[in-house]
Amino acid sequence: MSLSPENARQAIPESDASESKDLPKVQIRGVNFFYGSHQVLRNVSMDVPALKVTALIGPSGCGKTTLLRCLNRMHDLYPGNRYEGSIQVQPDGTDILGSGVDPIQVRMRFGMVFQKPNPFPKSIYENVAYGLRLQGMNRRRELDERVEKALREAALWEEVKSRLHQMAHNLSGGQQQRLCIARAVATDPDVVLFDEPTSALDPIATSKIEELIVELKKRVTVMIVTHNLQQAGRISDMTAFMYLGELIEFGETNRMFTNPAKPQTEDYISGRFG
Amino acid sequence: MQPEPLRTLQEGRARRRRAIDSNFRRLGFFLTLSTLGILAILMLNLAMNGLARIDWQFMSSFPSRRAGEAGILSAWVGTLLLMLVTASAAIPFGVAAGIYLEEYAPKNRWTAFVEINIANLAGVPSILYGLMALGLFVYQFRFGQSLLSGGLALGCLVLPIVIVATRESLRTIPSGIREAAFALGATRWQAVWHHLLPYSTGGIATGVILAMSRAIGESAPLITIGALTFIAFLPPAPLISHAPFVSVDWLFSPFTALPIQMFNWVSRPGEEFQSNAAAAGLILMVITLSMNAAAILLRRRAQRNITW
Numbered sequence: 001m002s003l004s005p006e007n008a009r010q011a012i013p014e015s016d017a018s019e020s021k022d023l024p025k026v027q028i029r030g031v032n033f034f035y036g037s038h039q040v041l042r043n044v045s046m047d048v049p050a051l052k053v054t055a056l057i058g059p060s061g062c063g064k065t066t067l068l069r070c071l072n073r074m075h076d077l078y079p080g081n082r083y084e085g086s087i088q089v090q091p092d093g094t095d096i097l098g099s100g101v102d103p104i105q106v107r108m109r110f111g112m113v114f115q116k117p118n119p120f121p122k123s124i125y126e127n128v129a130y131g132l133r134l135q136g137m138n139r140r141r142e143l144d145e146r147v148e149k150a151l152r153e154a155a156l157w158e159e160v161k162s163r164l165h166q167m168a169h170n171l172s173g174g175q176q177q178r179l180c181i182a183r184a185v186a187t188d189p190d191v192v193l194f195d196e197p198t199s200a201l202d203p204i205a206t207s208k209i210e211e212l213i214v215e216l217k218k219r220v221t222v223m224i225v226t227h228n229l230q231q232a233g234r235i236s237d238m239t240a241f242m243y244l245g246e247l248i249e250f251g252e253t254n255r256m257f258t259n260p261a262k263p264q265t266e267d268y269i270s271g272r273f274g
Numbered sequence: 275m276q277p278e279p280l281r282t283l284q285e286g287r288a289r290r291r292r293a294i295d296s297n298f299r300r301l302g303f304f305l306t307l308s309t310l311g312i313l314a315i316l317m318l319n320l321a322m323n324g325l326a327r328i329d330w331q332f333m334s335s336f337p338s339r340r341a342g343e344a345g346i347l348s349a350w351v352g353t354l355l356l357m358l359v360t361a362s363a364a365i366p367f368g369v370a371a372g373i374y375l376e377e378y379a380p381k382n383r384w385t386a387f388v389e390i391n392i393a394n395l396a397g398v399p400s401i402l403y404g405l406m407a408l409g410l411f412v413y414q415f416r417f418g419q420s421l422l423s424g425g426l427a428l429g430c431l432v433l434p435i436v437i438v439a440t441r442e443s444l445r446t447i448p449s450g451i452r453e454a455a456f457a458l459g460a461t462r463w464q465a466v467w468h469h470l471l472p473y474s475t476g477g478i479a480t481g482v483i484l485a486m487s488r489a490i491g492e493s494a495p496l497i498t499i500g501a502l503t504f505i506a507f508l509p510p511a512p513l514i515s516h517a518p519f520v521s522v523d524w525l526f527s528p529f530t531a532l533p534i535q536m537f538n539w540v541s542r543p544g545e546e547f548q549s550n551a552a553a554a555g556l557i558l559m560v561i562t563l564s565m566n567a568a569a570i571l572l573r574r575r576a577q578r579n580i581t582w
Contacts, residue, residue, distance in 0.1 A: 072457060074453065074456065074457065077452075077453075077456055079380055079381070104459050104460075104461060105459075107456065107457055107458065107459045108458075108459040111457070111458075112453075112457040114450060114453065114454065114457075116450055118448070118450035118451055118453070118454045119454075120451060120454065120455075120469060121451075121473055121580045130455075130458060130468070131458040131459065134458055134459050134460055134464065135459070169580075180454070183454075183458070184457075184458075187458070187459075
């Protein structure tokens with residue numbers, strides 16, 4: 001295996017080209033997803049560009065969250081779920097739906113932020129450090145550095161630096177969600193998946209999270225499921241519109257919102273259904 | 275005949291409905307009070323007959339033919355050691371089974387069958403556990419009529435309580451916490467060990483204490499396996515002066531326990547033995563009530579510390 005040209009390419013030190021904005025970070029090809037005998041995703045294919053924000057929009061039950069949760073293999077936690085197709089992650093080209101792939105390895109490359117802030121009932125510090133600890137980091141100084149870095153990236157450091165060892169539940173809802181973002185980015189994942197991250201937050205907390213997501217894409221590829229079309233318009237570079245388990249249209253956000261190609265997209269964006 | 279105006283009709287009906295309502299309030303209050311009254315009378319009765327008998331001599335003496343010299347030393351030591359064995363058996367088995375059923379087991383007909391039978395297990399009469407322990411632990415495993423057999427019998431008896439408490443405690447943890455751990459790359463065991471168990475210790479401990487307070491008053495299974503009613507010695511000490519300094523001989527020692535000592539005294543003639551029984555009963559009662567109080571406190575504290 002180690003002599004195959006593909007692996008040889010990997011051995012070359014990472015160049016700028018490997019993270020080039022033109023190269024897709026995640027290539028989704030012909031993905032079908034079944035919950036028991038019920039098909040939730042139908043032949044979804046799309047290229048998620050690196051270091052951009054890709055929004056998934058569509059009416060409830062269209063499969064956008066299901067697609068997002070395919071990317072970190074969350075569906076494996078529940079019985080009766082089945083995937084078909086492939087999802088390749090660059091630069092190494094691993095098919096994360098492949099049979100030999102350990103879902104735990106996949107989840108370490110894909111961070112996830114959930115709909116409802118879900119910090120552990122532990123200290124702020126331990127929340128952020130948990131992913132690092134899972135990956136075997138246990139030297140205090142190293143952990144301190146990474147925790148601070150992650151909290152800065154989540155724009156939370158200034159607010160919590162004096163009380164890192166207090167319980168995370170004492171934070172406000174918006175702060176808790178930023179803590180969850182810090183927890184997700186602390187391990188330097190390839191992609192961060194956001195599942196309606198602001199639906200439980202007030203407008204001010206929401207705008208902070210939105211600024212944060214735009215800031216994050218400098219370093220990491222972002223995919224976000226949102227019910228809020230304005231939010232998709234404000235923060236995403238690419239938008240995917242899904243309906244009844246199918247990807248109807250996928251393109252640059254500006255173009256999608258001003259000049260959609262498909263009538264369903266136009267109907268949804270103009271508020272005729274949803 | 276002129277029909278009665280609707281207003282007066284409703285007025286009359288409302289008065290009757292209010293009367294039924296307040297009648298039930300009075301009845302309910304009275305019935306609630308009388309259940310408490312039964313407990314109060316029981317305590318009072320025990321206290322009047324037994325309180326005067328409780329002193330240092332009573333706690334530190336072995337049973338005796340003369341009621342005035344008799345005490346409960348072997349009984350309370352026996353009860354304490356029994357509880358130690360019971361807890362060491364019931365906690366690991368019960369918590370592990372609870373974790374497995376709640377977090378690992380697939381939800382299918384087989385697990386549904388297991389769940390129903392755990393509920394059934396909780397309803398098995400305690401004397402049957404004694405019968406099982408007699409056959410299995412005393413004769414089959416040759417543990418004898420010992421603390422080990424008795425403790426294991428009580429452990430089996432309270433196992434369902436511990437399993438149910440563990441499961442209920444785990445179930446109160448929102449699924450978002452599990453998903454947060456899994457999304458960071460935790461295995462199921464890491465999610466259990468780092469998160470679910472620590473967040474549910476309060477509830478589990480509460481269940482364990484309630485289980486112990488159930489076990490501490492049991493006499494039927496102990497009598498069935500052959501606990502003695504008259505014991506004038508203590509089991510061998512668990513710590514010894516020579517290597518390896520700990521000894522498990524006490525596990526195989528014959529024993530008695532508080533309810534059995536009490537039963538023995540009740541069945542004797544003579545006023546004085548009756549007050550010995552009342553005194554032992556009072557002590558048992560106080561232990562049980564304080565264990566339940568501790569369980570309630572613990573549950574309150576656990577609820578206050580972790581809010582979802």
